[in-house]
Amino acid sequence: MAVKKAVARTEAAPGAIPDFSKEQELHAYREMLLIRRFEEKAGQMYGMGLIGGFCHLYIGQEAVVVGMQMAMKKGDQVITGYRDHGHMLSTGMQAKGVMAELTGRRGGYSKGKGGSMHMFSIEKQFFGGHGIVGAQVSLGTGLAFANHYRDNGSVSVVYFGDGAANQGQVYESFNMAELWKLPAVYVIENNKYAMGTSVNRASAQTDFSKRGTSFNIPGEQVDGMDVRAVKAAAERALGFARDGKGPYILEMQTYRYRGHSMSDPAKYRSKEEVQKMRTEHDPIEQVRARLLEKGLVSEDELKAIDGEIREVVNAAADFATHDPEPDPSELYTDILR
Amino acid sequence: MPIDILMPALSPTMEKGNLTKWLKKEGDSVKSGDVIAEIETDKATMEVEAVDEGILGKILVPEGTQDVAVNTPIASILADGEDANAAPAPAQKAAESAPPAAAPQPSPTAAAAPAPQAAVPSAVANPPQVKSQPDPEVPPGTEMVTMTVREALRDAMAEEMRRDADVFVMGEEVAEYQGAYKITQGLLQEFGAKRVVDTPITEHGFAGMGVGAAMAGLKPIVEFMTFNFAMQAIDQIINSAAKTLYMSGGQVHCSIVFRGPNGAAARVAAQHSQDYTSWYSHIPGLKVIAPYSAADAKGLLKAAIRDPNPIIFLENEILYGHSFEVPKLDDYVLPIGKARIARAGKDVTLVAWSIGMTYALKAAEELAKQGIEAEVIDLRTIRPMDTATIIESVKKTGRCVTIEEGWAQSGVGAEISARLMADAFDYLDAPVLRVTGKDVPMPYAANLEKLALPTVADVIEAVRAVTYR
Ligand SMILES: Cc1ncc(C[n+]2csc(CCOP(=O)(O)OP(=O)(O)O)c2C)c(N)n1
Ligand SMILES: [Mg+2]
Numbered sequence: 001m002a003v004k005k006a007v008a009r010t011e012a013a014p015g016a017i018p019d020f021s022k023e024q025e026l027h028a029y030r031e032m033l034l035i036r037r038f039e040e041k042a043g044q045m046y047g048m049g050l051i052g053g054f055c056h057l058y059i060g061q062e063a064v065v066v067g068m069q070m071a072m073k074k075g076d077q078v079i080t081g082y083r084d085h086g087h088m089l090s091t092g093m094q095a096k097g098v099m100a101e102l103t104g105r106r107g108g109y110s111k112g113k114g115g116s117m118h119m120f121s122i123e124k125q126f127f128g129g130h131g132i133v134g135a136q137v138s139l140g141t142g143l144a145f146a147n148h149y150r151d152n153g154s155v156s157v158v159y160f161g162d163g164a165a166n167q168g169q170v171y172e173s174f175n176m177a178e179l180w181k182l183p184a185v186y187v188i189e190n191n192k193y194a195m196g197t198s199v200n201r202a203s204a205q206t207d208f209s210k211r212g213t214s215f216n217i218p219g220e221q222v223d224g225m226d227v228r229a230v231k232a233a234a235e236r237a238l239g240f241a242r243d244g245k246g247p248y249i250l251e252m253q254t255y256r257y258r259g260h261s262m263s264d265p266a267k268y269r270s271k272e273e274v275q276k277m278r279t280e281h282d283p284i285e286q287v288r289a290r291l292l293e294k295g296l297v298s299e300d301e302l303k304a305i306d307g308e309i310r311e312v313v314n315a316a317a318d319f320a321t322h323d324p325e326p327d328p329s330e331l332y333t334d335i336l337r
Numbered sequence: 338m339p340i341d342i343l344m345p346a347l348s349p350t351m352e353k354g355n356l357t358k359w360l361k362k363e364g365d366s367v368k369s370g371d372v373i374a375e376i377e378t379d380k381a382t383m384e385v386e387a388v389d390e391g392i393l394g395k396i397l398v399p400e401g402t403q404d405v406a407v408n409t410p411i412a413s414i415l416a417d418g419e420d421a422n423a424a425p426a427p428a429q430k431a432a433e434s435a436p437p438a439a440a441p442q443p444s445p446t447a448a449a450a451p452a453p454q455a456a457v458p459s460a461v462a463n464p465p466q467v468k469s470q471p472d473p474e475v476p477p478g479t480e481m482v483t484m485t486v487r488e489a490l491r492d493a494m495a496e497e498m499r500r501d502a503d504v505f506v507m508g509e510e511v512a513e514y515q516g517a518y519k520i521t522q523g524l525l526q527e528f529g530a531k532r533v534v535d536t537p538i539t540e541h542g543f544a545g546m547g548v549g550a551a552m553a554g555l556k557p558i559v560e561f562m563t564f565n566f567a568m569q570a571i572d573q574i575i576n577s578a579a580k581t582l583y584m585s586g587g588q589v590h591c592s593i594v595f596r597g598p599n600g601a602a603a604r605v606a607a608q609h610s611q612d613y614t615s616w617y618s619h620i621p622g623l624k625v626i627a628p629y630s631a632a633d634a635k636g637l638l639k640a641a642i643r644d645p646n647p648i649i650f651l652e653n654e655i656l657y658g659h660s661f662e663v664p665k666l667d668d669y670v671l672p673i674g675k676a677r678i679a680r681a682g683k684d685v686t687l688v689a690w691s692i693g694m695t696y697a698l699k700a701a702e703e704l705a706k707q708g709i710e711a712e713v714i715d716l717r718t719i720r721p722m723d724t725a726t727i728i729e730s731v732k733k734t735g736r737c738v739t740i741e742e743g744w745a746q747s748g749v750g751a752e753i754s755a756r757l758m759a760d761a762f763d764y765l766d767a768p769v770l771r772v773t774g775k776d777v778p779m780p781y782a783a784n785l786e787k788l789a790l791p792t793v794a795d796v797i798e799a800v801r802a803v804t805y806r
Contacts, residue, residue, distance in 0.1 A: 040369075044388045047345030049408055052604030052783065054349060104604070104782035115606045115781030131608035132566065133538050166537035167569075194538055196514035202537040263348035265381040268514065325784040331777055 017229045022296045028070065028227045029287045030305055032062035035086040036284060037313045038095055039258075042085065042102055042116075046262045050321060051102045055116045058086035060257035063283035064189055065090040067230025068157060071238055075152065079127040079140040080159035082117035083189075083256075087159060091124040095312055099320035107323040111330060134167030136160060137186070141173040144184035144247070155183045155241045163194020165208055171215075174247070178215040181246035185237045186212070188249065189224070191256040196268040208251035217247050224252030225281040255281070339419060340389050341410035344398070347376070347383045349603045350655055354378045356402045356411060365393045367414065374400075374411070379658040380519055391416050474636070474671055481662040489631035489663055490520050490596075490652065493638035494558060496668070498528055501556065504642055507534035507543060508560030508597075517562045518598060518657055544570030544595070548577045551591035551647075558642060561597035564613045564651065571616075578647035579622030594641045596650035599627070600692060600742050601779055603655070604786060610779035612743035614691070617649040618719045618752070624673055625720040627651040629694035631661035633717055636671030644673060653692045676723035678730070682710035685800050686730040688753055689740040690716040693791075696772070697740050700796035709804060719749055727753060728761045735766035736803040740796055745773040767803035772796050 020028065039057045046055045058065075061083075069090040072078075080087045088098050093109065101108025102116050109119040110129075119129040127143060130136040140158030147154045164170065165188050177184050188208040192199055199206050209219030218240070222233040230252065237248035255277045259266040266274075291297045344354065358375040361367055367387040374385040394413040398405055405411065484492075498504045505528075510517045512525040512535040525533040536543040540561065547557040561567040567574065578591045601610035617625045624646055628634040634652070641648040663669070679694065680701050689697035694715055701711040712730050716723065731737050737757055739750030750771035757769050775789045 043386075047347065047385075047388070048343060049346045052346075052349060053602075053781065054605055054609070101781075104785075110781075112782035113606075113780045113785065115604065118606055118608070118781070131606070132569070134569075163538045166539050168539060168541050195517070196510050197535060197537075201513075201535060263351075263378065263380060263383070265383050326780075326782050328784065328788055330782075331775065331780060331785050331788050335777055 017223075017226060018232050020228050020231075020290075022291075024070070024231075025287055025291050025296065026305075028063075028066050029284065029291065029302075030309065031066040031069070031090060032227065032284045032287070033306065033309050034095065034312065035059075035062045035066070035089050037309050038089060038099070038316070039085060041313050041317050042099070043258070043262065045099075045103065045317060045320070051116065052104070053115055053117075054082065054261045054263075055102065056083040056261050057258045058083055058256070060277065060283075061189060061191060061224070061252075061254045062086055063227040063230050064187065064224045064252045064254055065159075067224075067227040068187060068234045070227075070231045071234035072157065073154070073238075075125065075154040076238070077125045077127055077140070077143045077147075077154065077156045078159070079136045079143060079156065080129070081133065081136055081161065081164060082129075082131050083161070084117065084119065084129050088119055088121070088124075088126055088129075091121070091126045093119075093121050093124050093126060095316035096319045099316040100323050103320040103323070104325060105320060105323035106326045106330075107319065111334075112326040113330065113334070134160065134164045134169050137164065137167070137170045138173045140186075141177050141182060141184055141247075144177060144182035144241075145180070147183050148180065153242060155185055155238050157185050157187060157238075159187045159189055161194060162188060162190040162192070162199050162208060163197065163202060165211060166202060170211075174212050174215045174217055177247040178212070178217050181244060183241040183244070184247040185234070185241050186217075186247060186249045188251045189254055190251055191254050193256070193260070193268070195260045195264070196266075198268065209249055211251075212247070212249045217249055219249030219251060221251045221253060224254035225277075225283045226286060227283055339394050339413040339415050340391070342373070342385075342387070342412045342414060344376070344405045344407050344409045344411050345385055346407045347378050348380055349605055350658070351378045351407060353404045353406045356398050356400055356405050357382065359396060359400045361393045363393055363396055367391065367393055376405075385411075387414065389414050392419070394419070474669075475664045475666070480665040482665050483660050484631050484663050485658055485660050486628075486631045486634050486652070487518070487520055487522075487657040489635035489661075490638055491522055491524070493635045494521070494642070495524060495527060497639055497642040498524070498532060501642075503554065504556045504558065505532040505534065506558040506560060507536055507547065509536055509538055509562045511535060511560050516560070518654060520652075520657070521560065540566050540569035541573060545573040545577065547593055547595075548573055548581075548591055548647075551578070551593040552581065552589050556592045556594075556642060558594045558596060561595065563602075563609065563654070564597050564599040565609050565611055567595065567597065567613070574617075574623075574647070574649070575620055579620050582646075583622060590645050591647045592645045594638070594648045594650050596638070596641075597652060598654040598657070599651035600653055601655075601774075601786075601790060604781060604783065605779075606781040607778035612741065612774065613649075614651060614719055614741065615743055615748045615752075617651075618722075618749055619747075620720075623647055623649055623720060624718065625649045625651065626673060626718050627653075627691040628717055629656065629689075629691055629715055631659075632663045632669070633671065633677075633715070635663055636669045637673065637717065639668075639670045640673050643670070648673075651691060656692055671717075674718045674721040674723055676714050676716045676718070676726040678712060678726070679715045680711065680713040682712035682734070684710045684734055685712070685736040685738060685804055686727065686734045687711050687713045687738050687740060687796065687800070688716055688727055688750075689713065690719065690749075692742060693740040696791055696793050696796050699793045700800065703793065703797055704800055707806075709800060709806070711800065716749075722752070722756070724753075724756050724760065727757065728764075731757060731761050732764045735764055736800075737765070737769045738772060738796060738799045738803060739769065740772045740791060742774045742790060744776055745771055746776070748773055767805070770799040770803055772799050
C-alpha cells in the first residue's frame with residue numbers, strides 16, 4: 001500500500017465504495033437502528049428525569065462506529081469520550097446494561113456509579129467512557145502500547161471529536177505512536193461542532209486527516225455517513241496498524257443531529273442545515289434505500305426488524321426504570337483494589 | 338388512554354422552567370420528534386419534542402406560565418379517535434397507572450418507578466439569604482437590587498472591562514455561545530471579539546497564553562468551562578502564574594483571574610464533580626476566592642480583576658441561578674482576604690464558604706430552634722485566610738465546625754482546625770469537627786450522590802457533638 005506519508009492518502013483511498021452483501025447491509029442496518037432507537041429512548045427518559053446529568057446523544061453518527069466495528073477483530077480495543085452509547089452498543093455491550101447505567105441503577109455496566117459518560121467492559125474490550133476531552137487519546141495510545149509490548153496482533157481504536165483534536169495531548173500521543181510504530185487507529189469524528197463551536201472557528205487546519213502529517217502518520221477523510229465507506233477505510237487503517245506500520249488517522253465526516261447534550265439549545269446552526277443532513281445523508285436511510293431499491297428485502301421485512309429493535313430498546317428502558325438503585329454500601333467500594 | 342406530556346428536565350440542575358410558547362394547538366396531530374413547545378430553563382430556551390404520536394389533546398399549562406416544575410403534565414396526547422376530555426388532568430393519576438395503553442409500545446413514561454430526585458440537596462435548592470449583618474463596605478441607606486449570582490458575575494466583568502481596556506476574557510464558548518453557563522452573556526456584544534475570545538478546547542494552551550499575556554501587562558480573565566478542566570492547565574497555573582513573581586525577584590507579575598464553576602453540580606459523576614478549593618489553597622503565590630452570595634461574587638470578582646496577582650475564583654454552578662440582594666453602587670469592590678459574619682451567635686462557630694454556606698445557614702436556623710445559637714462565618718477568601726475573624730469568634734463560642742463539599746484529608750477544614758489548635762487552643766472547649774464530602778469519587782447514581790455530599794443533618798450532628806448535647 002502506498003501510504004507512507006499523509007500526502008499519499010488520496011492513493012490510499014480508492015474512489016469507488018465497495019458494495020455490501022445483503023447480509024452486510026442488513027447487519028449494518030440493524031446495528032445502526034439499534035443505536036438510533038436507543039438514543040431516542042435515552043432522550044425521552046432524560047426529559048422524564050430518569051436520566052440525570054449530562055447525556056450526549058450519538059444520533060446521526062451511527063455509521064462511524066458500526067462501519068469500524070465491521071472491520072475490527074476480536075481483541076481490538078475501543079476507547080472514546082463521553083458520547084459513548086453508540087460505541088458501546090456496537091461492541092456488543094447489552095442495551096439493558098447501558099440503559100441501566102444511564103439511569104444510575106445497580107444493573108448498569110458501572111453499577112450505577114459512572115453514568116452516561118463512564119462505562120467499561122473488559123469482556124468487550126471497551127475502555128470507556130471518558131469525560132475529559134482528549135484524555136482518551138493518550139489512554140488509547142497506551143492500549144496500543146500494550147498491544148505492541150505483548151505483540152498480540154490487536155489494534156487500539158481511539159475515537160475523539162473535532163474539538164478534542166485540538167488538545168495538546170493528542171499530538172504528544174501521535175508523536176509517540178509513530179515513533180514506536182504503535183498499532184493505533186485514530187478515528188476523528190468530525191461532526192462539525194464542538195459544543196457550540198464550528199470546526200472553522202476552532203481549527204487552523206480543518207482537514208483532520210492531515211493532523212498527523214508532521215509526524216508522518218497517514219490519514220484519510222472518509223464519508224462517515226456511508227457505512228460502506230467507513231468499513232472500507234477501517235480495513236485499510238486496521239490492516240496498516242496490524243502489519244506493524246504504525247498508527248493511522250481516519251477523519252470521519254459526520255454530523256450530530258441533536259444538541260451537544262440535552263441542555264444545548266443548538267442556536268449556533270440553522271434548522272435547515274440539520275434538516276438537509278437528515279434528509280440527504282442519513283446513514284440509516286441510505287442503507288434502507290439500497291436494500292429496497294435492489295429488492296433485497298421487502299418493506300415488511302424491514303418493519304419486522306424495526307419491531308425487534310424497538311422491543312430490545314423498550315426492554316432495556318423497562319429494566320433501567322425498574323432496576324433498583326445501587327446498595328448504599330456501594331458508596332465505599334471500588335475505590336482501591 | 339391519553340398520554341401526558343410532562344415538563345421535561347433539560348439540564349442537570351433544572352428543577353422548574355417557564356413555558357414560553359406552544360407551537361402546536363389543541364387538535365393538531367404530532368409525530369414523535371415534532372417540536373411542540375418552547376420552554377425556558379435556568380440556562381436557555383429549549384424546544385420540547387413530542388415523544389409519542391397522536392393528537393395534541395388538552396393543553397394543561399398555558400403558554401406564559403412561569404416556574405412549571407419538572408414532570409408536571411403540560412398537555413396530553415390522544416390516540417386517533419380519542420376524546421380530549423378523557424385527558425387525565427391530575428399528575429398523580431398518570432403516575433399510578435400502568436403503562437398507557439395508547440402508547441405505541443410500552444414505554445417507561447408515566448409508569449416510571451420513582452425517578453431519582455435531582456441531587457440538589459434541599460438546603461442548596463433554596464439558599465438562605467444573608468441579611469442579618471450588613472456589610473461594612475456598604476454605606477447605610479444604599480439601595481439593594483435583587484440579582485442572581487450569574488448576573489452579578491457578568492456585571493462585575495462588564496464593569497471592569499469598561500474601566501480598563503487591558504482586561505479581556507477568554508475561554509471555551511465564552512463569546513458566541515454566551516458562555517456554557519451564561520456567565521459571559523452579552524459581553525461579546527458589548528466588547529467585541531477582540532476582548533471576548535472563544536478558544537479551542539485547549540486548556541493547557543490557553544491558560545499558558547493567558548499567563549504570558551499577563552506577563553506582558555494585560556489582565557486576562559480566563560474562564561474554565563468548569564474547574565474540572567483546569568486540571569489540564571494546572572501546571573501553567575501553579576508553575577507559571579503562581580511562581581513567576583518570586584522566581585523573577587519581583588520583576589514579572591501576573592495579573593490574571595482564573596474563574597469558573599467548581600465542585601459538584603448534579604449527577605455529572607466523578608470526573609465532573611470535584612472541589613478544588615483545597616488544591617489551590619495550598620499554593621503560595623495564588624489568592625483563592627470562593628463567594629457564596631451575589632453581592633460577594635460581584636464585589637470580589639471586581640477586586641480580583643484589579644488585583645495584580647494570579648487569582649483563583651471558584652464559583653458554583655448550583656448557586657448561579659440563585660438570587661440575592663446586591664448593593665446598587667457604582668463601584669462595589671470588596672477586600673480580598675476578609676471573612677464576614679453572616680449570622681451572629683454565641684454557642685458554636687460554623688465556618689463555610691461558597692455552597693457550604695447553604696448547609697451552614699440552614700443548620701444554624703434549625704439549631705436556633707433547639708436553643709443553640711450558631712455563629713456563621715462566610716470565609717469568602719480561602720487564601721489568604723482571615724484566621725483572625727475565626728479566632729475572634731471561637732474565643733466567644735469555644736467550639737468550631739467547618740463545612741465543605743471537598744474531601745476531608747488535607748482539606749480547608751483541616752487547615753482551619755490546625756490554625757485553631759495553634760493559635761486558639763486555650764479557647765477551645767471541644768475538638769474542631771469537619772463536615773466534608775465523603776472520601777469517595779463522586780458517584781453518578783442519585784442515591785449514592787446524595788450520600789456522598791454533606792447534609793444539614795451532618796452539620797447539626799457535628800454541632801451537637803461539639804456542644805456535648
Ligand atoms: C478538558 C475538557 N474541556 C472541556 C470540556 C467540556 N466539553 C465537553 S464536550 C466538549 C466539546 C467536544 O467536542 P468534540 O470533541 O467535537 O466532540 P463532540 O461533542 O462533537 O462529539 C466540551 C468543550 C471537557 N469535558 N473536558
Ligand atoms: Mg464535534
